[in-house]
Amino acid sequence: LSMQVKLNRALEEKEILRVGGNNPIKVNPRIISATHCSLASMVENNLFRDDLYYRLNVVPIHLPPLRERGYDVIILSRYFLNRFNNVYKKQLQGFTPEAERLLMGYKFPGNIRELRNLIEYAVIFEENSYIGAENLRKKMGTSTSENLKLSELTRLYEKSVINSKIQELGGDLESKKKAAEHLGISIATLYRKLE
Known part of the structure; x- marks a missing residue:
């Protein structure tokens, strides 16, 4: 979950901090992601952060098996x-x-x-x-x-x-x-x- 916090922060603030760096770097990320898990269920079970879920779940595309x-x-x-x-x-x-x-x-x-x-x-x-x-x-x-x-x-x-x-x-x-x-x-x- 700690990595999810960092990812959510980077998406929200549109900046990252390089490892060992002191100055934030501005970014404008676009994320395309895929999963075979039900993220909604993972949110319910506290395995996935709800704030990150709603930030990523903009245009969901269901691709059937x-x-x-x-x-x-x-x-x-x-x-x-x-x-x-x-x-x-x-x-x-x-x-x-x-x-x-x-x-x-x-x-x-x-x-x-x-x-x-x-x-x-x-x-x-x-x-x-x-x-x-x-x-x-x-x-x-x-x-x-x-x-x-x-x-x-x-x-x-x-x-x-x-x-x-x-x-x-x-x-x-x-x-x-x-x-x-x-x-x-x-x-x-x-x-x-x-x-």
Whole structure:
């Protein structure tokens, strides 16, 4: 708590005192911070200073865990695939549909770090052009898609296929119309399945 007092003072007075220094230095700090703890609960339990909490809690942004962000898992997986393709001088083309289903059904208790490590592992050990589900299963824990109902897996898979087709066709409004046509569904159905 003593460090919190110092931080709060620096934010309030907009000056700091260098270690061993005698003259205050003017500062104009901007703080962007993140936590996985509930600071409000910590304030209630006297583990975090309430004055500092209210000073920092100007624009709170709640970012849900990866398991609650649906198709973001695939977008991030593709990002990491490209990144590790460059690092390891590989030319993997993407993920098999089964691998994408597995990724979307996994709970990711380690959140983004676990996803990053999983994709790096898959890039290193994949011998085919596409990362397959069997490669991912070797590294995954037990919270896989087996815990999801068939309807949820189907919904996630359809969303994945639709998004892949949209990206393949350019990613704009016109490509959504073309994707619906290619997939044999109406544009209204496409939008409903993307919700």
